[in-house]
Amino acid sequence: MTDRIDEESGVGIDYIAVEESQRFQGLRRMQRSFIFPLAVFFLLWYFAYVLLAAFAVDFMSQRVWGDITVGLLFGLGQFVTTFVITMWYVSFANRKLDPVATEIREELEKAEAGA
Amino acid sequence: MNVTPLAAEAVKNDPVLNIAIFAAFVAVTLFIVIRASRNNKTAADYYAAGRSFSGTQNGFAIAGDYLSAASFLGICGAIAVNGYDGFLYSIGFLVAWLVALLLVAEMMRNTGKFTMADVLSFRLKQRPVRMAAAITTLAVCFFYLLAQMSGAGGLVSLLLGIDSKVGQSIVIAIVGVLMIIYVLIGGMKGTTWVQIVKAGLLIAGALAMTVWVLALHGFSLNNLLQDAVANAPQGDKILGPGLKYGANPLDFLSLGMALVLGTAGLPHVLMRFYTVPTAKEARKSVVWAIWLIGGFYLLSLVLGYGAGALVGPEAITKAPGGVNSAAPLLAQALGGPLLMGFISAVAFATILAVVAGLTITAAASFAHDIYSNVIKRGKDGTGESDAAGEVKVARRTVIVIGILAIIGGIGAQGQNIAFLVALAFAIAASANLPTILYSLFWKRFNTRGAVWSMYGGLIVAVALIVISPVFSGSPTAMIPGLDIAIFPLENPGIISIPAGFLLGWIGTVTARTAESRALAAEMEVRSLTGFGAEKAVEH
Numbered sequence: 001m002t003d004r005i006d007e008e009s010g011v012g013i014d015y016i017a018v019e020e021s022q023r024f025q026g027l028r029r030m031q032r033s034f035i036f037p038l039a040v041f042f043l044l045w046y047f048a049y050v051l052l053a054a055f056a057v058d059f060m061s062q063r064v065w066g067d068i069t070v071g072l073l074f075g076l077g078q079f080v081t082t083f084v085i086t087m088w089y090v091s092f093a094n095r096k097l098d099p100v101a102t103e104i105r106e107e108l109e110k111a112e113a114g115a
Numbered sequence: 116m117n118v119t120p121l122a123a124e125a126v127k128n129d130p131v132l133n134i135a136i137f138a139a140f141v142a143v144t145l146f147i148v149i150r151a152s153r154n155n156k157t158a159a160d161y162y163a164a165g166r167s168f169s170g171t172q173n174g175f176a177i178a179g180d181y182l183s184a185a186s187f188l189g190i191c192g193a194i195a196v197n198g199y200d201g202f203l204y205s206i207g208f209l210v211a212w213l214v215a216l217l218l219v220a221e222m223m224r225n226t227g228k229f230t231m232a233d234v235l236s237f238r239l240k241q242r243p244v245r246m247a248a249a250i251t252t253l254a255v256c257f258f259y260l261l262a263q264m265s266g267a268g269g270l271v272s273l274l275l276g277i278d279s280k281v282g283q284s285i286v287i288a289i290v291g292v293l294m295i296i297y298v299l300i301g302g303m304k305g306t307t308w309v310q311i312v313k314a315g316l317l318i319a320g321a322l323a324m325t326v327w328v329l330a331l332h333g334f335s336l337n338n339l340l341q342d343a344v345a346n347a348p349q350g351d352k353i354l355g356p357g358l359k360y361g362a363n364p365l366d367f368l369s370l371g372m373a374l375v376l377g378t379a380g381l382p383h384v385l386m387r388f389y390t391v392p393t394a395k396e397a398r399k400s401v402v403w404a405i406w407l408i409g410g411f412y413l414l415s416l417v418l419g420y421g422a423g424a425l426v427g428p429e430a431i432t433k434a435p436g437g438v439n440s441a442a443p444l445l446a447q448a449l450g451g452p453l454l455m456g457f458i459s460a461v462a463f464a465t466i467l468a469v470v471a472g473l474t475i476t477a478a479a480s481f482a483h484d485i486y487s488n489v490i491k492r493g494k495d496g497t498g499e500s501d502a503a504g505e506v507k508v509a510r511r512t513v514i515v516i517g518i519l520a521i522i523g524g525i526g527a528q529g530q531n532i533a534f535l536v537a538l539a540f541a542i543a544a545s546a547n548l549p550t551i552l553y554s555l556f557w558k559r560f561n562t563r564g565a566v567w568s569m570y571g572g573l574i575v576a577v578a579l580i581v582i583s584p585v586f587s588g589s590p591t592a593m594i595p596g597l598d599i600a601i602f603p604l605e606n607p608g609i610i611s612i613p614a615g616f617l618l619g620w621i622g623t624v625t626a627r628t629a630e631s632r633a634l635a636a637e638m639e640v641r642s643l644t645g646f647g648a649e650k651a652v653e654h
Contacts, residue, residue, distance in 0.1 A: 019636040050371040053356040054364030061355025067340035105644040
């Protein structure tokens with residue numbers, strides 16, 4: 001992408017101004033305040049599970065009913081949380097992030113075409 | 116209930132049938148590759164399939180790329196023999212995708228062109244950062260490639276009844292040559308189609324076998340577990356953790372870190388995000404990948420315990436392919452030689468597809484990053500980067516990598532495959548992921564931080580592997596005769612991943628040169644809005 005600098009600086013978009021604009025800051029805050037806590041949560045939950053499996057073998061081997069153990073339920077729980085977080089993020093991104101991102105992008109594209 | 120091992124007597128299989136099914140797969144995919152290659156004109160066509168795949172198609176291709184022989188045969192076998200600990204492995208592989216979905220995929224798609232280095236060097240100094248990113252990319256691809264190629268040799272002994280070293284070497288060479296043909300002719304488009312076909316076959320086969328296994332046990336997971344316990348020498352220990360990793364829990368923690376943080380730094384996975392037209396499609400492709408991969412691992416839980424119940428751990432470990440033979444043996448126990456032939460052909464196809472994906476990634480990284488931007492400095496005299504020359508170099512690189520992979524694969528026969536894969540994941544997590552996250556989310560991050568983090572993470576991970584028990588000092592080590600194993604863990608992740616993050620931070624705060632404020636703002640605006648992102652190629 002060495003061609004980028006000649007290409008983009010020519011159209012004269014002031015990226016610093018865009019970045020400092022209230023709308024962009026809002027988009028950034030909205031994205032980060034959603035993904036960061038969620039990332040912290042799923043990593044903590046995953047490592048808690050790994051630590052339990054590594055150091056609390058007896059607890060994880062306890063039977064809940066029949067041959068279904070605590071460990072198996074926790075493991076399947078990891079699948080469930082992964083699927084739920086995936087769907088939750090997608091619906092959030094589609095509803096909240098995409099409209100604002102598209103709006104800013106279209107304005108930038110218009111400005112670029114006009115320049 | 117059938118508790119007596121069905122296939123315990125001997126591995127009866129029909130090499131001619133297996134070869135015929137495999138040949139049919141090669142013929143079909145080759146036809147698809149040739150058809151797909153008609154529009155390969157530009158660099159964007161060759162490396163990124165013209166960015167024309169839909170999110171759904173790319174999701175299947177990602178699943179095809181990710182469900183390598185190690186995760187398909189390896190996890191089934193690990194569950195069949197060690198029970199729960201095999202399942203633990205698959206969870207790390209799945210949860211890792213959340214890192215890719217939430218933190219990496221869309222922003223990568225918006226700021227890059229073909230390779231990981233495009234994103235990392237966006238606002239930093241081109242040459243040092245690209246060089247470092249290309250080297251870590253090549254290192255990850257190389258170890259991953261070696262693992263797949265030596266895995267191919269091992270599979271052959273089981274599936275085709277070829278036991279001799281020469282015979283296995285010939286098969287490795289055939290896999291290598293086929294892969295070169297696919298990638299040379301088809302580029303990214305052909306490779307992607309091979310992965311889509313393979314993912315479909317693999318998931319269909321696994322689904323059919325799972326329903327079959329459950330039907331034999333009255334559709335009750337509990338009955339299945341009961342039979343697996345009755346058949347296991349360790350009894351009900353297979354229902355809880357500890358059989359495989361119990362001796363060294365710290366090692367398991369280290370592996371867990373490398374698995375969950377490595378995926379989002381694997382260059383051949385990252386490159387797949389450039390084959391779709393927009394960030395929204397990149398998001399959609401990760402969502403498809405998560406459903407397919409997660410679903411597949413749930414199936415392999417049933418298949419693994421099913422193999423334990425219907426074939427028996429002892430018969431599996433005694434079979435020619437060892438633990439890796441659990442899935443094919445289960446197929447034989449269920450559907451006879453025809454199903455086994457099908458599953459074996461899918462396993463071959465898996466290796467072929469993964470190897471092709473790795474090769475095109477490595478070739479793109481060499482041609483686009485090292486040749487075009489570091490050696491040629493992105494100019495051919497006219498101020499334009501020379502895309503045609505770059506693709507020519509990429510094609511030649513494919514041949515070189517293919518030959519290296521064949522030689523390496525023959526040399527690595529019988530090596531510990533898990534060691535090579537763990538090394539690839541550990542390098543990806545220590546050298547690639549810190550720099551990717553820092554450059555996407557930390558405005559102050561600078562060139563020195565990137566270079567320190569990438570070289571530092573790479574060197575620490577490789578050095579720890581060299582002084583670990585997988586390299587020397589134990590009977591199963593690479594060099595059993597030597598003993599320089601000072602580091603007690605098999606996986607370096609627990610040290611090398613924090614080291615990669617720490618070095619990136621230290622490098623950044625100690626650097627005196629400030630990076631361009633305007634470029635940082637531009638990258639941030641582009642990464643979030645998708646403005647100026649590479650568009651799909653119109654044909």
